[in-house]
Amino acid sequence: MAFSGALTLSDLNDFISPSQACIKPVEMAKTSETQGAIKVDDTGSYYEVSQDGSETKLETATISLNDCLACRQTNDPTKHRTVVISISPQTRASFAAKYKQTPLQVARKLTWFFKNLGVHSVFDTSFSRDLSLLESGREFVARYKNAVKKGTIKSPTTNESVPTSSEGGDMDVDVQQDVKATKAPRKRIIRRGVAGASDEPAVAVETESAMPMLASACPGWICYAEKTHGYILPYISETKSPQQIMGSMVKNHFGTQLGLNPDQIYHVCVMPCYDKKLEASRSDFYSDLYRTRDVDCVITSTEVEKMFSEQGQTDMIAFGEVNLDPGYNSVIKDPITGADQVLVGASGNASGGFLEYVMQYAAKELFGIDGIDVDKGLGVEVKTVRNADFREVTLQLPGASEPLLKFAAAYGFRNIQNLVRKVKTGKSPYHFVEVMACPSGCINGGGQLNPPGDNHATVPLKDWIGLADQQYRNSVMARKPEENPVLKQLYEEWLGGVDTPKVKQQLRTGYHAVEQNLINPLAVKW
Structure with a gap:
């Protein structure tokens, strides 16, 4: 007799897995029985109000000289970092669907927006996806x-x-x-x-x-x-994923062309997924030598849209347009219409x-x-x-x-x-x-x-979803990755071939089983 996969028990022992067991810690921190309230007066000062009605003015948090000496960090205005932004094609499609623009228009408008904020270069992860x-x-x-x-x-x-x-x-x-x-x-x-x-x-x-x-x-x-x-x-x-390959390219190839070390570039990726933030923070993508990550920051499509309103730009349709930067952008001159730029990709x-x-x-x-x-x-x-x-x-x-x-x-x-x-x-x-x-x-x-x-x-x-997918x-x-002439140049000049130690270093990664430290004694298997 066949059973439903959802109802079949895989383990018939007394062990209760963490997902099934109560995960409430055995040791509970005692909370203070004293109750009070916080009051704010007309001047903006904060007061703690106890149960008997007495008020105590709270001190404003300050940073003392001792705090600065303990931190030992300095604000060095001369340490300027070049900001580079890489935009995913999924983000481009999402904006195109919402604002009824073409993907190329979105790419140009986003480039215009970020350039006005002082960004040095804006790239497309369709290139690293190849x-x-x-x-x-x-x-x-x-x-x-x-x-x-x-x-x-x-x-x-x-x-x-x-x-x-x-x-x-x-x-x-x-x-x-x-x-x-x-x-x-x-x-x-x-x-x-x-x-x-x-x-x-x-x-x-x-x-x-x-x-x-x-x-x-x-x-x-x-x-x-x-x-x-x-x-x-x-x-x-x-x-590696397109995001992390772009990180390797920006920090270790593009930076070299500009005469910059990896820690002199601040690389931001615009992605459709919040989990991409976790990916960028992996230790595999961190350079101990330069103390920097391949991707320094990840922001999502919705966070970019929020930046519009913060900059007083509420309507993307009214944005200006600029041509996409040369280099890591998947654009060519249209062989049919003769247009200056047309998006290409796998x-x-x-x-x-x-x-x-x-x-x-x-x-x-x-x-x-x-x-x-x-x-x-x-x-x-x-x-x-x-x-x-x-x-x-x-x-x-x-x-x-x-x-x-x-x-x-x-x-x-x-x-x-x-x-x-x-x-x-x-x-x-x-x-x-x-x-x-x-x-x-x-x-x-x-x-x-x-x-x-x-x-x-x-x-x-x-x-x-269908509208975004259509965009x-x-x-x-359509262009096959092997038809990308810049990739051939990268393999020859940067990676030294298609099967070299540098290819494994820059384009490959590894994975690690995560050890779970269970604090719930009920979940321990005896």
Whole structure:
């Protein structure tokens, strides 16, 4: 007899997990029984009023000389930092939907607004997304080949059809021959604490061959995995998110061009999600040498809109427009109309297009199949499973019994929980999964704008998300990341190639199971 997944108990012991147990601390701090009130007189002075009616004037908080000497910091007016702002395409789409502007108009107006505040440069994270997509594709191809060599997955074709060079496509070497070659050093994720102990699967997993590969651009998903599912970490892509790759580029490449050290640049990212603030604060993205972060500050779309009113600018439509800065902006001269600037970017969904691009890249590099378009359903089968937030994309040759590649997109924690459960038990049928914590993905991030008037009654949430998604896809000319000429220059001049230690340093990262220090004795497993 089958039971509902929601009602089945996974552990039949006396242990009560922290999520089920009362988390009220055993030790309670005693509160003072004395009750009083605070009174403010006409002069603005504060008085404490006791129960007997007596009043005591409260002293104004001051900073003494002793405080300054203890702080030991100085206000150095000569320590000027160059401010750089990077804007996400999801933010651009949200403003375009609300103010009925084109994405290019929004980009120009936001550039005008920030330049008036003294910002040095305004960039577009669509540019760093190209780099993130390209690295994700290369990482997937390398993992796929390693998994085939180790026998953890079975290649649906002959050995000769799956190239085994580290970057794909350049060499056609038989897999059996390559197994005899010197093996690469193993790399494992060290898992500690509750998240890495109680959930540890029976078989250890190596990052270089862990399948399915799970996308890493969503910080909400990463935080959830690190805190609750340590066993899943080796499966997560090591490629940095577009935000953090832009941070590496701004601090370590753009700064060098200006003759500045990383700590002389203040880098702000405008994002659709509050969790991006947590991502920027990770210790992995902090330089001990320069004592600075790759991204110093993250503000959301709604916080930028609040800045408008603080600056006396309530109507974005009335903003001026300036051309986008050269450098890290995805704009070119329109080859058809001859317009000075037109936005370009990778095709795909409004969460960055990781599923679409990795599928295209892997199909070409592994099997020599070109011309795939996931959005249009060309060359692949796209199927919605359970709900609109879970899709499957399958690449299968006519008449073949097994698919060449099977990808999925899982949005929202309900779908994520089902996914990680299958990965843990080894029952996941996928090679790659685009994972996003928010239902509908990044375009529906918690930091995105509300409809005009903040009224979802007149514009239902589903329709509002659809408008923003439409703006995300419209007015942007499709261009594959590998066709970006500036990226080729970055690999040659900044990174020294496509497979170098500097690539791993600047474009890759790692993950850490978070140890949970439980203060509730009832939650301790005996």
